[in-house]
């Protein structure tokens with residue numbers, strides 16, 4: 798499952814918010830949980846974590 802990450806331009810902190818993303822249509826304005834700023838941008842991280850391979 799991909800992880801949707803956002804970065805706050807105000808405090809430069811990143812956060813993932815799956816719930817908010819799921820309701821993106823209803824709540825297009827995201828807020829930073831750290832400082833409450835709405836100046837956030839989505840960060841698409843090409844994460845490919847393969848944990849199924851155990852040797």
Ligand SMILES: [Zn+2]
Nearest residue numbers: 805808829832
């Ligand atoms: Zn912030």
